[in-house]
Amino acid sequence: MLTHAINILLSGIFHAAILFLVAAGLQLVFGVQRIFNLACGSFYALGAYTGVSAVNAFIRLGLPHELFLLALIGAGVCLALIGPLIEWLLRFVYERDEALQLLFTFALVLMFEDIIRLIWGPSPLSTGSLYLIYGQVTALGVTVPVYNLIVIAAGLVIALLMGAMLARTRFGRIIRATAENREMSAAMGVNLRAVYVKVFTLGTMLGTLGGALVIPATATMSEMGIELIVEAFAVVVIGGLGSMRGALVGALVVGILRAVAISTYPELEMVLMYLIVIGVLVLRPQGLFGEPAV
Amino acid sequence: MKVWIPLGSVLLLVLALPQLGWPYYTILMLSFFAYATALLGLNLLFGYTGLLSFGHALFLGLGAYTTAWLTSVWGIRSMEVMLLTAMVVAVLVAAPIGALCVRYVTIYFGMLTLAFGMLFYSFLLKFYHLTGGDEGMRVLRPVLLGCDLSGMPKLSFLIGPYYYYAVAVLALATGVMWRLVTSPFGLWLKAIRENPVKAAALGVSVRRYRWYAFLISAAYAAVGGALLGPTIGQVDPGLTYWTQSGHLVFMTLLGGFGYFLGPLLGALVFIYLQDALMTMFPYWRLVFGAMLAVLVLLAPEGLLGLLTGRLGRKTVRVAVS
Numbered sequence: 001m002l003t004h005a006i007n008i009l010l011s012g013i014f015h016a017a018i019l020f021l022v023a024a025g026l027q028l029v030f031g032v033q034r035i036f037n038l039a040c041g042s043f044y045a046l047g048a049y050t051g052v053s054a055v056n057a058f059i060r061l062g063l064p065h066e067l068f069l070l071a072l073i074g075a076g077v078c079l080a081l082i083g084p085l086i087e088w089l090l091r092f093v094y095e096r097d098e099a100l101q102l103l104f105t106f107a108l109v110l111m112f113e114d115i116i117r118l119i120w121g122p123s124p125l126s127t128g129s130l131y132l133i134y135g136q137v138t139a140l141g142v143t144v145p146v147y148n149l150i151v152i153a154a155g156l157v158i159a160l161l162m163g164a165m166l167a168r169t170r171f172g173r174i175i176r177a178t179a180e181n182r183e184m185s186a187a188m189g190v191n192l193r194a195v196y197v198k199v200f201t202l203g204t205m206l207g208t209l210g211g212a213l214v215i216p217a218t219a220t221m222s223e224m225g226i227e228l229i230v231e232a233f234a235v236v237v238i239g240g241l242g243s244m245r246g247a248l249v250g251a252l253v254v255g256i257l258r259a260v261a262i263s264t265y266p267e268l269e270m271v272l273m274y275l276i277v278i279g280v281l282v283l284r285p286q287g288l289f290g291e292p293a294v
Numbered sequence: 295m296k297v298w299i300p301l302g303s304v305l306l307l308v309l310a311l312p313q314l315g316w317p318y319y320t321i322l323m324l325s326f327f328a329y330a331t332a333l334l335g336l337n338l339l340f341g342y343t344g345l346l347s348f349g350h351a352l353f354l355g356l357g358a359y360t361t362a363w364l365t366s367v368w369g370i371r372s373m374e375v376m377l378l379t380a381m382v383v384a385v386l387v388a389a390p391i392g393a394l395c396v397r398y399v400t401i402y403f404g405m406l407t408l409a410f411g412m413l414f415y416s417f418l419l420k421f422y423h424l425t426g427g428d429e430g431m432r433v434l435r436p437v438l439l440g441c442d443l444s445g446m447p448k449l450s451f452l453i454g455p456y457y458y459y460a461v462a463v464l465a466l467a468t469g470v471m472w473r474l475v476t477s478p479f480g481l482w483l484k485a486i487r488e489n490p491v492k493a494a495a496l497g498v499s500v501r502r503y504r505w506y507a508f509l510i511s512a513a514y515a516a517v518g519g520a521l522l523g524p525t526i527g528q529v530d531p532g533l534t535y536w537t538q539s540g541h542l543v544f545m546t547l548l549g550g551f552g553y554f555l556g557p558l559l560g561a562l563v564f565i566y567l568q569d570a571l572m573t574m575f576p577y578w579r580l581v582f583g584a585m586l587a588v589l590v591l592l593a594p595e596g597l598l599g600l601l602t603g604r605l606g607r608k609t610v611r612v613a614v615s
Binding site: 036089092093096098099100102103104106107108109110111112113114115117118226230233234237241266267268269270271273274275277278281282285 | 340346348394398400401402404405406408409410412413415416417419420421536537540543544547576577578579580582583584585586587590591594
């Protein structure tokens with residue numbers, strides 16, 4: 001019974017680590033640019049597909065299989081280069097109505113879906129047996145792939161780094177000031193344009209990295225992006241729009257809830273998630289950690 | 295006066311289409327009638343009241359599933375009963391949802407409607423014994439105005455009696471909506487869109503009117519869904535997925551949400567263009583995504599805005615919120 005519970009918890013936390021990365025990107029961009037970027041799910045899918053290609057290329061080059069993680073991280077980080085490009089497009093809608101901004105990111109979702117299909121085709125891809133290359137550990141009667149533990153640790157490290165960056169560094173202060181009041185920070189000499197590019201690129205990288213890291217444990221699917229965006233959406237609503245701590249807590253809630261529901265009463269998996277989302281929106285629309293909605 | 299001539303000729307063309315011998319394009323018109331009806335409702339909420347729903351596929355799906363449930367589970371096949379039931383069900387479902395949603399505006403309204411839409415989607419998908427799960431449910435041929443036409447071949451039923459029936463429903467829906475938006479009620483909605491605070495100061499109960507608009511738009515979407523049911527013959531949860539809600543908003547923007555007939559034009563262009571692209575190559579989303587991006591950037595007034603020559607940053611009226 002206990003081992004079963006720990007198993008469920010661990011798989012939930014693994015999923016939460018990935019969700020946190022994507023949701024953190026969504027939060028960062030919403031907090032600073034006030035754009036709810038539906039395309040963050042597409043970044044995730046793009047990261048996953050590029051991750052598979054990078055790993056396959058890595059193996060074909062004859063490099064040691066154990067280092068495939070480097071290829072994944074490299075793919076995730078390099079993909080962030082599309083960030084500045086998309087941010088350049090978004091510049092045209094910063095002054096527009098929120099509805100139009102949302103539709104613009106929806107347009108990106110549609111395009112990315114087909115771009116991915118165009119490049120990688122419709123069939124699922126995977127990295128095969130690399131998932132278990134680091135072996136498994138058994139403790140308290142529970143067996144976990146080491147890879148899962150690596151991803152959980154990576155998620156935690158990134159969360160801590162993000163927290164430290166936001167709280168301690170100059171760039172973090174600028175981000176927080178811009179999120180608080182962009183006119184005022186522009187008046188204080190902050191170069192908004194540069195901040196937007198950096199923040200959006202960072203947000204993109206979190207998404208692509210999340211996609212790249214998940215891929216050894218699963219296979220790519222052409223719908224993975226549009227499916228993840230609704231989960232990331234649930235995370236940020238539960239945690240509170242624009243809040244980093246919210247993204248972490250929201251990801252844990254959604255990730256663990258999903259794992260528990262799948263193993264106990266699968267019919268309720270998604271239904272329960274959306275019920276919680278609606279409950280939070282109705283009772284506490286600012287989310288658990290968000291600023292009160294204006 | 296000058297509006298009536300083009301409108302009349304379009305109506306004549308629509309009525310004559312089944313006789314022209316293009317059964318394929320005639321059947322596509324049936325989807326248009328369904329989506330156009332749903333979009334009239336969506337635009338009451340978006341264009342007139344200024345609330346962007348990203349979950350309206352819920353009500354479209356509700357209407358479509360009503361036809362499936364009535365025909366294949368209860369054996370009720372009268373189309374009039376189906377349309378009425380779809381409306382009643384939609385209003386009953388929309389009443390509590392709307393009451394919650396209209397407490398918020400802009401992005402929060404959009405998120406809440408999206409969450410409800412996805413809740414319904416997962417219900418359809420997971421409660422297999424009630425809804426058929428991912429396989430969906432069959433919609434049997436309806437009885438129109440008491441005439442049982444089950445002897446007819448499928449194609450001649452769809453491009454014959456059912457076609458004219460759907461035209462009539464759309465025409466009626468359009469007429470009623472026109473009355474609504476030109477009435478004081480429509481004026482209040484526009485006042486709420488332009489400036490909710492001022493509207494409230496003038497004595498308009500903002501939340502209540504937003505709620506009314508929500509209910510009406512839900513009923514319209516359900517009627518659209520009920521028309522769609524017999525057209526496609528098989529309903530599945532995909533009808534209510536969040537991207538479908540996105541497509542509905544896309545159609546509205548494509549035609550021009552600031553115009554009464556904008557959504558109709560948007561639906562028409564969307565459906566025929568999608569069909570044409572899909573037969574050419576499988577990547578229609580790429581083209582549509584690019585088209586939507588260009589629309590948002592350059593022509594947020596939509597096709598009708600372009601046609602009537604009101605393009606240009608200064609005259610662009612994007613007062614939706």
